[in-house]
Amino acid sequence: MRASKIREFNVVRKDARKVEVLFGYAYPSTYRTGMTSLATHLFYSILNDRKDTSCERYFRYDVPSPCHSMESSRPLKDNQVVGFSLTYEEDIVNLIQMLELGGIPALAADRSESDPIVLVGGPVPSSNPEPYVDFVDAFAIGEGDIVIHKIIDSVAGTDSRTAALEQLAQTDGLYVPRAMPSEVRRLIISDLDALFHPTAQIVPEVAEGDKLEPVFGKSLLVEATRGCGHSCKFCLVGHVCRPWRTRSLNRLEEIITKGLAETPVHKVSLISSSLGSSEGFEELAAWIVDQGYQLSVPSLRADSVSKGFLSSLAKGEQRTLTIAPETGSPELRRSTGKALSDEDIEHTVKLAAESGFNALKLYFIIGLPGESEQDVAAIPMLVSRLGKLASMRITVSVNPFVPKAQTKWEREAQAPIEVIRSRVRIIEKGLHGVPHAYVEPLDPRNARIQAALSIGDRSLGKAILIAARHPGYGGWRKAQRDSGIPLLSMANEQRGQQGDLPWAFIKS
Ligand code: SF4
Known part of the structure; x- marks a missing residue:
């Protein structure tokens, strides 16, 4: 059954005959996930702000068609560039399906002069x-805010797809596999203040709780920070998006x-890998909620959250505190390199309860290098202590360790699936009888696929x-x-300490 058309605000429709470059921005997952990504709004605005370019969006699921644009039903194949944002490894299958449904050969080697250039960016390919x-003509390695203009200039400057790709192969921060470069530099932008930020963001006209509603609700997404100053050994952001x-x-x-003047919403969602109040965000949060707006933040740094910051969040109607202790045992x-003590976590949970929060979400990883069953048993013990400190609904999200390329633990092994399953059982048993605590385990089968694609x-x-x-x-x-x-x-299998890894040619 075809999904019905979605009404949206701030959509840009241009006459395709009056521009030089047609760009398809494609998100290989659901509409809801794609519209929650700041990258969707960022590249849509950057590209449509150019007079010479028309950018239209495509999503894999929950839209009338995965290969016809949201704006004008433009066929995916009619674009000169189709740019995918790959945030989750497994979405590569959705990406290939979108290409094939759109009549674009899945394999880069089978594409001809009349096919679009398939560009892929995001933390995963970076x-x-x-x-x-096999499937990609060019990768954006690192942050694409600036290099996107060079891509459009290269495509606009020639009628030849081959010539455009040759030019892209010479561009810093782009990796064109068929050019077989010996080294590619990852681009990181130093001054966020000088960067463009989208202000007229697309908002779907859907009811609260609708499956099309973005994850943070209808809100203005505001990127407060980028990267992270820590480098926890398992974390991709802490390694490929440095510095903070x-x-x-x-x-x-x-x-x-x-x-807020250009986007019809009453809520601000601050985007940050882990936000604290120490960098002046307490003042910012108070400034937002004092104007009557709702406010949300995805997760907080439990070692630097003040009472004032939490009170502003509660006043801004955020009711769930999300923190990532990662392990039960200190x-x-x-x-893992995560400098967070049990006391930090307990203190923040207590403050949140006093401020009016009524739900807590905790992220844990199991199957970490060096982990024992006692370490796993410490997870329900920590949750139980937190439950006694504050009467809140507690969601315990449990994710298997996935070795990620370019992290300190890139050569570590993933625990076999039977071990992961038995450790989830330890947590479930330990939480039995802890009031209002619920386990949300990730399917370990998906973690195996993620790991294979990561390394x-x-x-x-x-x-x-x-x-x-x-599929499936x-x-x-x-x-x-x-x-x-x-x-x-x-x-x-743990990889030996010797020998180059497949991604060794990517340099910071
Ligand atoms: S886990 Fe959090 S604190 Fe650690 S490196 Fe990643 S983003 Fe930073």
């Missing part, structure tokens, strides 16, 4: 693009004032193509069988 090289950068309060107030937490090399291409053509987990099993690549267990 850490290890190699598993995806923040916008100044003046610039943020300017963006929010303009944004020793294991220290070994794999270009030989995975043939397995990925099979999985894309046979069964497709991955078939891919393993038919390709002969043991992808479902390939991350279970």
